[in-house]
Amino acid sequence: MTEAPNPTVRIALVAITKHGAAQVAALARALPEAEVCVAAKFADAMAGLTSPVLAYSGAFKDEIAGLFQRFDQIVFFVSLGAVVRLIAPHMKSKDEDPGVVVVDDAGQFVIPVLSGHVGGANAMAEQVAELLQATPVLTTASDVGKTIPVDILGRELGWRVEAPKLNITRVSAAVVNQEPVAFVQEAGSPHWWTRPTPLPANIHRFDRFEEVDLARFAAVLWVTHAEVPEAQWQQLNEKLVVYRPPVEAAQ
Template identity: 55%
Template sequence: MRIAVVAITRHGIALAGRVVAALPDAHLFAPEKFRGDAANAAGGAAQCYEGKVGDQVPALFAAFDGIVAIVSLGAVVRLIAPHLKSKEADPAVVVVDEAGRFAIPVLSGHLGGANALAGHLATALGATAVLTTASDARATIAVDLLGRELGWELAATHGELVHCSAAMVNDEPVALVQEAGSGDWWVNHANGRDGPLPANVVRFERIEEVAIDDYAAILWISHRVMPAALAARLAGRCVTYRPPA
């Protein structure tokens, strides 16, 4: 990820140096009046600007995959609000307090990678990642991220993703059918999981084994085309994952 690290105070810039060191291809953006501090903190990765930090937001949104802001959470919300488009297009935004105690994903936690970025920063800074998305807070399956680290492609409508995600976090019965791909996806899932699978998830080896009416949602990991007899019955409540061949 191309990361912009934004800091607007001397203490924030000093911390930003540690953030830049922890993130490959990260660049520090700081006010011109702190050019010396920025250069000391991040060397050649430091860039300085004239004027207000808010004026930099459009260019940062366009040029970077993620933004780490060492700025108050409320200020960041106000700065980015006019520029939001969609979770598919917006960059990941993480706020870190000046003391380096907390890393808080603010925008694009899942698809944009802000949750994973916050987790990485927490490890690098000895901080706490404050994850508020339900699947991460409860360490359950994030339906829209399953297998992402393994190169699995997801096939589902927005409505199917919403339905299956809701079933997962609300502890409704979910069938997870794995017919293909690596079985080592739980520990490597999203921000990393340990312990057993969620109690509401039942695993199957073939989709024909599933008593369809007993499950609110189906997560199907396969190279196959959905059997015609099941396609209509699963409409609206199945997400398909395609591992690499």
Template identity: 50%
Template sequence: MKIAVVSITKHGIGLAGQVVAALPGAQLFAPEKFRAEAEAAAPGAASCYAGKVGDQVPALFAAFDGIVCIVSLGAIVRLIAPHLKGKEVDPAVVVIDEAGKFAIPVLSGHLGGANQLAGHLASALGAQAVLTTASDARETIGVDILGRELGWTFVASHDEIVRCSAAMVNDEPVALVQEAGSADWWPGHANGRSGPLPANVQLFARLEAVDPAAFAAVLWISERTMPADYAARLAGRCVTYRPGAAA
């Protein structure tokens, strides 16, 4: 990820230097009046701007995959709100308080990687990651990031992701069918998982063993084309994962 680290106060810039050090290739952005502090905190990786920080947001959104802000949460919400387009394209945004106690994902927690970024920064800074997405808070399966660390891709519409995610976090019965790919996706799941699979998830080795009427959602890990009868019966409530060569 290309990461921008934004700080607007003299004291925050010192913490920003630690953040840059924890994220190879990250770039620090700070007001021009704090150029000396910024260059000392992040030698060779500091950029300074004139004017308001809000004026920098469009360029930051366009150029970076993630933005770490040492700015108040409320201020960041107001600054980024006019520039939001959608979870599939918005960058990850993480806020860290100036004391370095909390790392809070604000935008694109799953698809954009903000939750994972916050977890990494929390470890690096000795902070607490504050994860508010339901699947992370309850340590269940994040439907839209299942297998991401293994290079898997998914095939599903936005509505299918929403419906299957809701089934997962609301403890509705979910069938997880694994016909391909590495079997260690659970311990390697995004943000780390431990313990058994969620009680509402039932594992299957073949799709044909699943009774579609018995499940609110089906997560299908496979390289084959879904049989037409199952495609019709699972329409709108199935996410397909393709391990591919990465497996």
């Protein structure tokens, strides 16, 4: 079972058709912390909800900028192609964009479209799919391969990632391509692997950085409070990602 949505996350449920509005109303009852955005002519279908309702009367495309500014997660009961065209002019980067999720008209599939990892759309899709008894369609390689999501590893434990973006890209590729990867944990909670499947065989655990034969590994994930000298960054040349757990979580 997936965890309940974080109440501090600002969620919008959006529909532009009568059928979509009915699905939004049903989902809003299960996600009372979410806000609802529907065409004004379907506002009556939202009667009885505790969720705030935005009933727009103009062109729907004019609502997108405001949705992007106000919400962390936007769940569209709108066709995938239409959503892609609508959000394209407003996309900035995965560090800034909200998570965007699309639910098909039959309520059978839930698809994260934008900001799957960093923006949380993958997690949102899984939560919505569970509530709708639908199938989440995850396409990010680490989720499909059930391996380490390098860019957000330990985020729920308060870990901060420390590495140039190019390092994250290169190390992520090594992880999903099943190349040998050293995972060195000198600090932080040991409960970082939360998938129900075993840790992939290409991930090798170590307690100390000094134990790692760097020639054997395509990448190193290092969880530590220690200062990482510039020489070590240079030595690994785009193969290192460092994680900084909260000090109180040190083992």
